[in-house]
Amino acid sequence: MRVTCTVNGERQQADDVREGESLLYVLRERMGLPGSKNACEQGECGSCTVYLDGAPVCACLVAAGQAQGRDVVTVEGLTEGEDLDPVQEAFVEAGAVQCGFCTPGLVVATHDLLRRRRRPDDTEVREALAGNLCRCTGYEKILDAVRLAADRAADRVAG
């Protein structure tokens, strides 16, 4: 099967996609975008979080065919040229990245949260990120990163 969709603003096409291949597989193995991660491939860890038509989804749970004709944004698409997104910047600075395997998913999930809520409180952050597992950080610095990113974004708006 052939799958055609827009990924990070560019039209992408994958040929010979087998039934059962997920969007995650196609992104990683057929489109050269391994940024989204494959920690469980069962919808439990959030490491594969991408935007599908603007909504965050676990790419491992989306059959490749379901992405046909739709708009996908991955962690690779959040960066504008060399400039990091404030969320990405905050994750690095706050020490929210250790092994980093959870990071792409958490960055996308946080990006989505901060689009919806400019200043989420900690309880809201915890609810919003409860689908993203991290085994290294104990989440404290992830919370720091979200707060920092929210501050930065607010500054940008104010500035």
Next chain:
Amino acid sequence: MTPTPLSVTVDEGTRVAIKHQGIGSSPVRPDGTLKVRGEFAYASDLWMEDMLCGVTLRSPHPYARIRSIDIGEALATPGVYAVLTHEDVPGQNRYGLEHADQPVLAEDVVRYQGEPVAVVAADHPEIARRAAGKITVDYEVLHPLTDARAALEPSAPRLHDGGNLVRHLKIRKGDHDPQPEADAVVVGEYSVGMQDQAFLGPESGLAVPSGDGGVELHVATQWLHADQKQICTALGLPPEMVRLTLSGVGGAFGGREDLSMHIHACLLARHTGNPVKMVYNREESFFGHVHRHPATMRYEHGVKRDGTIVYVRAELWLDGGAYASTTNAVTGNAGTMGIGPYVVPNVHLDCYGVYTNNPPCGAMRGFGAVQAAFAYESQLDKIADELGLDPVEVRCRNAMEQGSEAPTGQTVDSPAPVAELLRRLQAMPLPPEPATPGPVDLRDLPGGVSNTTHGEGVVRGIGYAVGYKNVGFSEGFDDYSTARVRLEVVGGEPTATVHTAAAEVGQGLITVEQQICRTELGVERVVVHPKDTRVGSGGSTSASRQTYVTGGAVRAACRKVRDRVLGVVQQRLGRTHADLRLDGGKVVSDAYGVLADLADVLRGEAFEETVEWRHRPTQPVDPETGQGFAHVQYAYSAHRAVVDVDVDLGLIKVVELACVQDVGKAINPQAVTGQIEGGTAQGLGLAVMEEIVVENGKIMNPSFTDYLIPTILDMPPMRIEVLEYPDPHAPYGLRGVGEPPTISSGPAVLQAIRAATGRWLTRVPVRPEHIIETGFGTASHRGQEGRVEHG
């Protein structure tokens, strides 16, 4: 060259910048940007033209004899390039970290469910999987041996030639026959379930055949050189034909100490002549690496009325599963640190590491010390309870300190602020009590937005615990690391390049290596060379040892480079200075200020030194008494846990965790707290949710749906205090950091649950049924009247 005028001082700006990036600071990690952009290449992201995909066929039985293996149909499948069995292992079909007892591919017998039997390479993972399904293995299924104590019975089937005992560690210290007199005797039996490292990045690697008939392996691992050695033995190749490079590692926590897909991928690559990549999925990962040893432990403490411990008698059984892995060392740790960081004059302890047909167990963060801590800390709480004393007081009364004698008879020869950790915890403010009465936020309650309670049936409890861990490899192991440091001018700027084989698994070693180079060489730019086997061994990324040992090696290599550079300076100046150093890109004398620009001194020359660095040697312990200088350093942490428990439903919410840890010197404070937070979460996980459930040798929950690790909702906010009492024997005075928090957090949570519910829980992880039902499993029921409800 003439000395620079005395009036010139070091440019403050530069100096501050470098100080800021050197040891004691928290510069951003050099791989951080790549990781947040999704551009960091983990092992599972590697890709090559023409690469094949390898999969593993594993035994469905915990114990069986193999009558025959038929690969014909699998091999005939279009798209399949190779199907290999034990017959295709050219070298020795055995590997293992301490003891080569594990077949690369099973021969006549399989000893655990998930044991690799055959491997397949094909041009698509699905084709490979289906082909593996077509391999016919004729098994004669045997009755598995699944109980560690039963495995030591004379009637038990022998799983290995040497019998079922991997190690029996004995501690015999002071008097034990007859038992010294005590005012009270406190007895308890405890058990710990099997925990999984659950690193997020699955096992993966890419093996590439090289022109010389050898192989290059890019892999996520914890110790490149130990892997290399085992791969060479299996392939029958010399080390120069097996080259390893560390790829991006998605966490490790001990689970990557043993080999997983390494030899298999190399076999397939050499057989097919194509690059072969193997990636485990989550389910396979549960079968593809060793786990934390489940333990049962029986303790007896004799105490004086004031809480002073007179003696400890203890027996610990660790289930090592089918193969030895690191069971020998884990048993050593659980035994030698089995009574906790306390001074006890009389100790009689037996710790057994045993073979069974359960999944193999080996290294996981805390390595034996975790299991023992649940038992000894429970005992301390029980003593306090029995004698009507404050649990922190009892601990402080018996606490180890510098100069104390450890159970191994060795003198604790660096600061051991055990009592101070606990007292500082006790002095920390407590989280606010839940609002009573008044509106509650569901999200603050056990069960959260599942709307299981509005506060009724919810009780709060507080628990304290302290733990300790040896840093580095113990018991006479030649524990060293190698560092190569090069200093030269690149693009007009003095630049250091540091090359070690020490694995970065997420903890931040590469940042620490840069920091040390900056501090020692006074340069800003430090390049971290990719980790590979082109330099000597860095030792294992485990035992909280890399900042100590590889850090020590990097420091030593830097100092050799620095001394050579300063030698050149003095030669050019024509006189000696005793007070020279490199700082801010300059050669500086304390008395005369800046003498030269480092770039001018280096000119076109590169100064390179390679150093093999060791910590003080340790000794094997006496096999009959467990006495000896076993451990080079101990590291301590203590936790206070506050929990809310819904006693009607058995749901637990950890409200807050506080931790005090002595790290000797915080080389990178942000990374230190990162280790404390992450380590604490893993201890919490073991206390309340994480367990590989094994029935008749079979894993019942090999997925993140059923094996639960803490989410951001499960992990509470933390309060952390970091102490820095330098260890005079260690580089910069530092102490290993990574493991202690995993040791003390779980027992603190367990005790807090007991305090909340009044139930004397004796098993972790605590399950809802332990809280609700009376007398479930090993949990006895006590002190129910002490339960205070709020809400």
